[in-house]
Amino acid sequence: MATQAAAGESRPLLRLTGLGKSYGALRVTDDISLSVARGEMLGILGPNGAGKTTLFNLISGDVRADQGRIEFNGDDITGLRPHQRCRLGIGRSYQVPQPFSHMTVFENLVTAACFGGQQAEHDAWETAERVLDVTGLMKFANQRSGGLTLLNRKRLELGRALATGPDLLLLDEIAGGLTDHEAHELVDELKRIKASGVTMIWIEHVVHALLSVADRLFVINFGKKLAEGLPQDVIDDPEVRRVYMGMEA
Numbered sequence: 001m002a003t004q005a006a007a008g009e010s011r012p013l014l015r016l017t018g019l020g021k022s023y024g025a026l027r028v029t030d031d032i033s034l035s036v037a038r039g040e041m042l043g044i045l046g047p048n049g050a051g052k053t054t055l056f057n058l059i060s061g062d063v064r065a066d067q068g069r070i071e072f073n074g075d076d077i078t079g080l081r082p083h084q085r086c087r088l089g090i091g092r093s094y095q096v097p098q099p100f101s102h103m104t105v106f107e108n109l110v111t112a113a114c115f116g117g118q119q120a121e122h123d124a125w126e127t128a129e130r131v132l133d134v135t136g137l138m139k140f141a142n143q144r145s146g147g148l149t150l151l152n153r154k155r156l157e158l159g160r161a162l163a164t165g166p167d168l169l170l171l172d173e174i175a176g177g178l179t180d181h182e183a184h185e186l187v188d189e190l191k192r193i194k195a196s197g198v199t200m201i202w203i204e205h206v207v208h209a210l211l212s213v214a215d216r217l218f219v220i221n222f223g224k225k226l227a228e229g230l231p232q233d234v235i236d237d238p239e240v241r242r243v244y245m246g247m248e249a
Contacts, residue, residue: 011074013038013168013199014059019068021054021223028054030223032068036168036201041194043214043231044203047244051223052203053095056170059201060092061085072168086116091166095173097157101146105137105156108145109163116164127163135159135189151182155189168199175206183209211235219244 012035021029028051036042046052057063059070061082070078077085099108109131113124132138135155140148145156154174161169171190175183187209194200194213204210210217210231217234219226221244227237234240 012036012071013040013073014201015069015071016059017069017071019055019058019070020066021058021063022066028223029058029065032220032223032225034218034225034228036199038167038199039194039197040199041190041213041215042201043210043217044201044220045205045207045210045217045234045240045244046220046226050220052220053172054223055220056092056172056201056203059085060090060170083116086164086166087118089165089167090170091116091161091164091168092170093154093157093161093172093174095176097153099145099148099153099156099160101144103145104142105145105148105152105159106132106141108156109159112160112163113165116160119165124163127165131159131162134162134192136185150177151185154178154186158186158189162193162198166198168201169193171200171202171204173203173205175204175209178206187212207235 014036016032016034019029019032032055044052054063058065061080065078069076072088072090106128109128110124113119113127114121119127132141135158137152137155137159140152148156158174175186178186183206190213202210214231217231218228219234219240226243227234227240
């Protein structure tokens with residue numbers, strides 16, 4: 001039993017092996033292999049069109065891989081549909097928040113908990129209350145989500161993913177379009193979520209926000225891995241600076 005427990009703790013929560021996706025002649029994800037440890041915050045960087053969101057779509061099941069394997073918690077989930085992956089513990093936010101605008105913030109969270117997390121209605125209410133507290137949305141609980149500011153729509157997008165009860169949270173440019181002050185507020189919330197034990201992968205162009213939370217960085221260019229490692233080592237990499245930041249080494 002002790003050996004099995006140790007193996008479970010050392011096994012990556014997510015493992016991608018040789019993952020590939022093409023649209024015709026365009027290769028948008030090219031032989032990506034990656035492991036993410038439990039409790040880790042992995043940041044993903046890359047120029048526009050590098051294939052970052054496609055990678056998320058492959059992990060979440062929104063898009064089917066042409067080749068490769070996706071393992072979650074030790075199980076092969078390559079052929080599973082998005083709702084099946086969500087119920088196994090993969091939650092995600094999208095770059096453009098799309099809440100149910102006619103519903104209140106609270107109702108959006110309850111819906112996510114019920115249908116994404118398969119919770120009974122009473123349990124979903126308790127989950128929604130916890131998420132409101134974590135995301136700073138408690139005072140907006142009864143407001144229709146269509147009238148929220150961008151920051152609070154981003155918070156709600158994050159909250160809906162959290163309400164499904166994820167072990168792995170995929171964040172797609174959640175700080176995009178925010179002011180520096182708003183981004184700092186969001187980062188503080190992400191730090192609290194990380195401290196609770198949720199594993200996260202975060203695609204972001206707001207580099208200073210990403211660096212304040214990420215344990216490790218993974219850089220993609222033209223669908224291929226460009227660099228991987230500790231944040232400062234990756235940022236100092238001459239090829240990363242040339243490709244991503246437009247700076248000569």
